Amino acid sequence: MDFTFTEEQQAAAEAARGVFAGVAPDGVPSPALTRGAAVADDFDRALWARLADADLLSLLLDAEYGGAGLDAVALCLVLRESAKVLARVPLLESCAAAAAVQAYGGREWRAGLLSAAGRGEVVLTxxxxxxxxxxxxxxxxxxxxxxxxxxxxxxxxxxxxxxxxxxxxxxxxxxxxxxxxxxxxxxxxxxxxxxxxxxxxxxxxxxxxxxxxxxxxxxxxxxxxxxxxxxxxxxxxxxxxxxxxxxxxxDGAWEWLRLLLTTGTCALALGLGENVLRMTSEYTGEREQFGFPVATFQAVAVQAADRYIDLRAMEVTLWQAAWRIASGTRGALPASGDVAVAKIWAAEGVRRIVQTAQHLHGGFGADVDYPLHRYHAWAKHLELSLGPAAAHEEALGDLLAAHPLG
Incomplete structure (x- = not known):
């Protein structure tokens, strides 16, 4: 099998990088983490409009609704970029819900809803x-x-x-x-x-x-x-x-939507983890102790290398799950098996990455004027949304028992 991204998928990711390039990665601080901060009353409408202008809200919609007709892989590529800046927009929920309406809803709903959703005029969750x-x-x-x-x-x-x-x-x-x-x-x-x-x-x-x-x-x-x-x-x-x-x-509408939402959440975890590891690499490369950058210390390098392995495992399992959803390819296990594996790595991996980042940043990681605390809060939210890895391992075991590979 070939996991090379198509030109259309790469173009979607490139467009997303352009839209998110000017977004500050600190979002609206949590009142539990920053004194005097307020909870956001709404999502970032200006950013939402830019996503619509870049045709990124209609990725999964067919051409008759003004969409690009792309798949779950393309959506995950865009979600990955959004998580790097903690974009405060309902990108996953609205795109996934619109895709479910397109796939399973009646003609009346598709005609009246999808084009408006692709233009960002109607928001779904x-x-x-x-x-x-x-x-x-x-x-x-x-x-x-x-x-x-x-x-x-x-x-x-x-x-x-x-x-x-x-x-x-x-x-x-x-x-x-x-x-x-x-x-x-x-x-x-x-x-x-x-x-x-x-x-x-x-x-x-x-x-x-x-x-x-x-x-x-x-x-x-x-x-x-x-x-x-x-x-x-x-x-x-x-x-x-x-x-x-x-x-x-x-038949199958909710299961398909649930798998897409879960895989999209894994993409958010991957994008967040990648940016946190980048921030950690830059910090430890500049921070000096005993006249040397702390990144050159073996204990620091080993921890960073372990988190890089987590990221690569999160990435490969994500694309496997997204590909299975996009292609509908049948195998020895249903697509829920691939999604369970992606959830295991995403939930455990994103937690380990932000914990290591906090450790290697030292006291600087707790400074609320530095965005790492925001990434930590988002990572915890994603981990809780995905659920404990042990539960996914149990579900995967049940699938293996019901679908023997031998």
Missing amino acids: VAAHGRTGHDPAELAVTARRDGDAWILDGVQTAVPWAHTADYTLVPAHVPADYPVAPVPVDHTAEPAPVPAHLSTPAGADRTVLALIPRGHASVVFAEQVSTTGERLAELRLESARVAARDVIDA
Whole structure:
């Protein structure tokens, strides 16, 4: 297999570097880390507009919606660049949600939403963390059909950008004994048909995706603040009535979206880790002790080398996962196996990288006028979003047991 990036993917990454070149890598400081700082009320609208002008918000959309028709690899390349400067924009959530609507939504939604999302005029987000952040998101909300609508009840926590996004895509659980809704789903857009590893077995519970507009009468937002200092929201759906046309009831839709969101988070971890290691290299190359740069000390060099190995492992597992999602290639294991491996390395790797960086920076790393503390906060947020490596190792073990390689 050839993991060389295509010209189009490289062009997307180059465009992203141009857009993010002038962005200061300190964002809006967290109130827990900087005295007197306020939580950001909104994302960086000016940066969002520049991303739209560079056609980076429509990467995954087809040409008929003004997009480039690229894939998960291209999106991850752009996300990698955004994390290097801690870009305060809903790039992952909005692009992934739009891609899910394109792949699985009805024609009416695709025609009315996707072009505007690609131009940055409509912002989407996804409720992907469940009730507590530790349970499956698709089980936190239940859905039942009521005539020409669905009724949703439940809670989703830590929803990013929910206060300012125009729509939130909410997964909801439909029990196995609940009849399949007789609503035709238009699958004229790619990807179709659903890959075997994403399809729901007959007689199993299923998940629908509801597009909830901001300001819905039966949705209550509770204020939350992330480790990064950004606003999150706890969404409480209290018998929220959603029209059937606003619900994606398609086999494999949530699983595909979940894998894309997770892989995109791994790309953010990679970009953050790369910049932190670069900052550490520059600092230890300039900081002197006993008349020599501390980078020449064996103990320092060994720690930096170990973190470089982490980065390379994070990178190769990320591109493997992104390639599997983009190509739909079937193998001995479903794509979720590759994503689990990428999550293991991203969650563990980004934590080790920022911890080593703090150690090698000494007291300077704790100076809130220096951006390293911001990278540490973002890394912790990404690590918590990805979940503990041990849980992914257990999931990978279950996959291996169910799909023997020999």
